[in-house]
Amino acid sequence: MKLNRLKCGLTQGELAEGIISVSYLSKIEHNQIFPSEEVYNLIFKRLGIDIEEELQLNDFVLEKKCRTWFHALLLGSEKDRLSYLYEDIKKPFSRAFIHEYGSSVLRKGR
Incomplete structure (x- = not known):
C-alpha cells in the first residue's frame, strides 16, 4: 500500500484524511493491523486502485x-x-x- 501511496505522490496524512488516522494508516502500511474491507475499499478508491x-x-x-x-x-x-x-x-x-x-x-x- 505504501508503494502505491508514494506512486500517487500522497503523504500519509493526505491518504488517511477523512478515512482513518495517520497512525492507523502507518500500522496498516507496516502490516501491524488489518482494517476492515470498508477501510481498504476507501483507501484503494483514493489511490485509484x-x-x-x-x-x-x-x-x-x-x-x-x-x-x-x-x-x-x-x-x-x-x-x-x-x-x-x-x-x-x-x-x-x-x-x-x-x-x-x-x-x-x-x-x-x-
Whole structure:
C-alpha cells in the first residue's frame, strides 16, 4: 500500500484524511493491523486502485509462476531452483494478502 501511496505522490496524512488516522494508516502500511474491507475499499478508491483488476493481475502472475515451477519439475531442475520457485509462489499468501483479499474473493466464489 505504501508503494502505491508514494506512486500517487500522497503523504500519509493526505491518504488517511477523512478515512482513518495517520497512525492507523502507518500500522496498516507496516502490516501491524488489518482494517476492515470498508477501510481498504476507501483507501484503494483514493489511490485509484481497481480491486478487481488487481485481483485479476495477481491471478495471472500466480498462474505464470505456477506454470514455471511445474515446467521446472518436469524438466528435473535442481532442488535449489525448485525451492526458489516454490517460495516465490508462496509469497502472496502471507497473512496480509489473505486478510486483504480473502474475504472479498471468497464472497465472490473465486
